[in-house]
Amino acid sequence: MIVAKFGGSSLADAAHFYMVKDILALEPRRRYVVVSAPGKRSDTDQKITDLLLTCHNKAQRGASFDAEFALVTERYQDIARELEIDDHIIDSELMEVKSALQTGASISYVASRGEYLCAKLFAKWMNLPFVDAKDIVRFDSLGKLNQAATLRLIKEALKKHRQAVIPGFYGADEEGNICTFTRGGSDVSGALVAAAMDADLYENWTDVTGFRSADPRIIEDASYISSLTYRELRELSYMGASVMHEEAVFPVRNAGIPTSIRNTANPHHPGTLIVHSLRQIGKLPAVTGIAGKRGFTTIILEKMKMNDEIGFGRKVLSVLEKHRVNFEHLPTGIDALCVMVNTDTLNSKREVIMEEIEDAVHPDAISVQEGIALVACVGAGLFKLHGTIARLFTAVAEQGITIRTMFQAPSELSIIIGVDEHHLEAAIKAIYDAFIRE
Amino acid sequence: MIVAKFGGSSLADAAHFYMVKDILALEPRRRYVVVSAPGKRSDTDQKITDLLLTCHNKAQRGASFDAEFALVTERYQDIARELEIDDHIIDSELMEVKSALQTGASISYVASRGEYLCAKLFAKWMNLPFVDAKDIVRFDSLGKLNQAATLRLIKEALKKHRQAVIPGFYGADEEGNICTFTRGGSDVSGALVAAAMDADLYENWTDVTGFRSADPRIIEDASYISSLTYRELRELSYMGASVMHEEAVFPVRNAGIPTSIRNTANPHHPGTLIVHSLRQIGKLPAVTGIAGKRGFTTIILEKMKMNDEIGFGRKVLSVLEKHRVNFEHLPTGIDALCVMVNTDTLNSKREVIMEEIEDAVHPDAISVQEGIALVACVGAGLFKLHGTIARLFTAVAEQGITIRTMFQAPSELSIIIGVDEHHLEAAIKAIYDAFIRE
Known part of the structure; x- marks a missing residue:
């Protein structure tokens, strides 16, 4: 079984939703899907999460956030329309977010709505169960992840579903208050789902084809590393190279689950496989x-x-x-x-x-x-x-x-x-x- | 002006005294001579200092030290006779040491007599002034060298003599109690004389031809280093390589005086020159x-x-x-x-x-x-x-x-x-x- 996490750029618009659908269809073992909030469609575009944070900031200051909220609404409505999903569902969800913004909702709650709505929409379109992260990702009262409880809750919730769509990035504390990871934290959510469900593989679908052997700003045509160990990944990340949230490595690494970095726009490229030991793949390059x-x-x-x-x-x-x-x-x-x-x-x-x-x-x-x-x-x-x-x-x-x-x-x-x-x-x-x- | 220090093996017997005399004659700039106590004449021989320490140990225990003292006496008498020096001088000095041993003389005093007698004998033979180290090498009441006072005393005493012979290894505190450096400390005495007199060169005459580029137990024919810096010497010494008392390096190094390691038995070999900077000799080997x-x-x-x-x-x-x-x-x-x-x-x-x-x-x-x-x-x-x-x-x-x-x-x-x-x-x-x- 594979847990597949799709990043913001992989869900930026309806066209990308279709790509994700195709990727899932290619490999039936991809059963649990963790999604980010829709990212940028172009370099000049804004991420949904950034728009929501601006709304929150303005609401806090008593300023009007109508313009930004209209952009958020438009993005989801565009996707829903192009996917031919009944957009009433989205409308009522958005209304709820708007009223929460007006009544002093927390920054974590507002920030998390990007993933929440995206997962809702995707699950509806794919006709898959939606499992809310607030019920399965547990934070303590200080906002720190309670990993043991989280793994248990994920297992309990997901064993009821052969397949499911889960929003990344957030969870909730015992009282149900929404808490988030740091930005890019959907990677962590995906890794937790993979670890809890003892996945054979954790796929991290992004807009890059893999982990490169050197910084492309220095080596323009730097090759993609076909496979490396978690240890090597960490040593390269220490120097600044990164394609994945650093904290995302721990749950899967500790559980002995390989991670695959894949490109949503190029699904036939094998990407980069991160394994516990190179003996798993029988290869020993001098310099990775x-x-x-x-x-x-x-x-x-x-x-x-x-x-x-x-x-x-x-x-x-x-x-x-x-x-x-x-x-x-x-x-x-x-x-x-x-x-x-x-x-x-x-x-x-x-x-x-x-x-x-x-x-x-x-x-x-x-x-x-x-x-x-x-x-x-x-x-x-x-x-x-x-x-x-x-x-x-x-x-x-x-x-x-x-x-x-x-x-x-x-x-x-x-x-x-x-x-x-x-x-x-x-x-x-x-x-x-x-x-x-x- | 050169300060030349001769080690124990360089003064082990009369034949070596002649070698030292020749070395001094070869280069008139060798004006101040620092001597150790006579060392071993063969692998099975005993050093004078070791014999004196045994005498002291036995005297302390109330045991007879006659046998060892007889060996000490014999060594000096042999040298005096072969050099055709009136041995009454040595006899009265030895008598004084013996009586000091019998009346509880300190270990430092007894240990220092090897150098003292050797310098006396050499000065007499060469017809050069003898300057006692107890008057020019000053220790504090804790037995630690007072370098500033020492440099001043050496300068004052030696400026009265164009040439002089000085025993190494010891000095005295303010009260005149004899104090010694650790074994091999004549190297330090020589370095102090060189520093005090602002010598052009400090020569350390030994039984080896110089500092070797590697341990001869590993590289049998390891070459002699013709020149290296004090810094390099220290880095090699850290790993155990050594031809000179470690503390001896400081006074000359700080004074910017080069040190030359020479072989008394092979005086025409240039040995190893230790300098402050290789710019002094314009050479830059990759590995020294x-x-x-x-x-x-x-x-x-x-x-x-x-x-x-x-x-x-x-x-x-x-x-x-x-x-x-x-x-x-x-x-x-x-x-x-x-x-x-x-x-x-x-x-x-x-x-x-x-x-x-x-x-x-x-x-x-x-x-x-x-x-x-x-x-x-x-x-x-x-x-x-x-x-x-x-x-x-x-x-x-x-x-x-x-x-x-x-x-x-x-x-x-x-x-x-x-x-x-x-x-x-x-x-x-x-x-x-x-x-x-x-």
């Missing part, structure tokens, strides 16, 4: 993907024999903690401890942090290296295939790029190198050409 | 030296998004600090923080430390990797010459050696790789063959 990130600053501390000094590292990290600055990496050397942080988090605190570190550990020297970019090369085969690391450094060196720092943790599938920010693109290109380009 | 060390254990902590958790690293290091365990390195990854420690320091505390780390930061996973060896490749050119790092990894990969971890701090002249202990020798050989062997 490359991701890079600018904006790191390194505080470099030098002190002779610092490793003999009990508490040296702890004292340095305590200063950062006091100023609520996280370190990203701690490249060590001989008599040198470096703390890499996001330049943005350091900003105005830099001078005082430097002073306090000096007072705390009396280094022989303290300096700062700004403008560092990190490049992560991720691949389960990186350390299993001999010579891969050598090829990697050869590729970078041939471009005349100086490696400022590097580190690789024993448990990792990736190696991270630090280069000057202006070398980031060239480094990614060099590694891409050496390992991924065919 | 390689050093390796066994006995590391890595504690591997994995936790999703740990870098968002303020205090994660600090909490881990606090547990180690509580148990008085120093970390050597902190290789980080994405969602992974690893703590490398000396296996010996961890030993029996391992289980409790693991438990406390679990309680402190609740990692998703915690594991231990034992039997790790680190290999440091040190070279000021490592990061300046493009392609060097690539060659390094190629060399290691070609031997089928798996790299467990790696790190390089931005400020460093070295790159450190972690391999399984049984791969240590092969890794060093591979790197040596790739970079140093001609």
